[in-house]
Amino acid sequence: MLLCATASKAKCCDPAEGLETWNELKRLLRNLGLENEQRQEGIVLRSKVDCLRVCERGPILVVWPEGIWYANVTSNKIETILRSHIINNQPVEQWIYKTTPFQIGPLQSA
Numbered sequence: 001m002l003l004c005a006t007a008s009k010a011k012c013c014d015p016a017e018g019l020e021t022w023n024e025l026k027r028l029l030r031n032l033g034l035e036n037e038q039r040q041e042g043i044v045l046r047s048k049v050d051c052l053r054v055c056e057r058g059p060i061l062v063v064w065p066e067g068i069w070y071a072n073v074t075s076n077k078i079e080t081i082l083r084s085h086i087i088n089n090q091p092v093e094q095w096i097y098k099t100t101p102f103q104i105g106p107l108q109s110a
C-alpha cells in the first residue's frame with residue numbers, strides 16, 4: 001500500500017490530515033494482524049511516498065499490484081478499505097479514483 005499523505009510540496013492534501021491517515025494506516029495494519037509474518041495470505045507492506053503525480057483529492061492511496069487508487073483517503077476511511085479490500089478482497093468502489101492493473105507481458109527474446 002503506497003500512500004501520498006505528507007508530500008514535501010503538499011499538493012494533494014493538508015499534511016496534517018495526511019499524517020493522521022498515515023498513522024491510522026500503520027495502527028490498523030498492525031492491529032488487524034496484517035503485518036503478522038504468520039498470516040497465511042502474506043503480510044501487507046506499506047510505504048509513505050512523496051508524490052504519486054495525482055496531486056489533487058488526496059491523500060492518495062494505491063493498492064499494489066492490483067493498481068487500485070483511492071482518493072480523499074482520510075483517516076476514517078482506512079478501516080473500511082482494510083477490512084473490505086484487503087481482508088475481504090472487495091475494493092471499495094465508491095472511493096476508487098482509477099485503476100491501473102499491473103500486467104506482466106511475455107518476455108521478448110533478442
Ligand code: FES
Binds near residue numbers: 009011013051052055
Ligand atoms: S502531492 Fe500527493 S499525489 Fe502529488
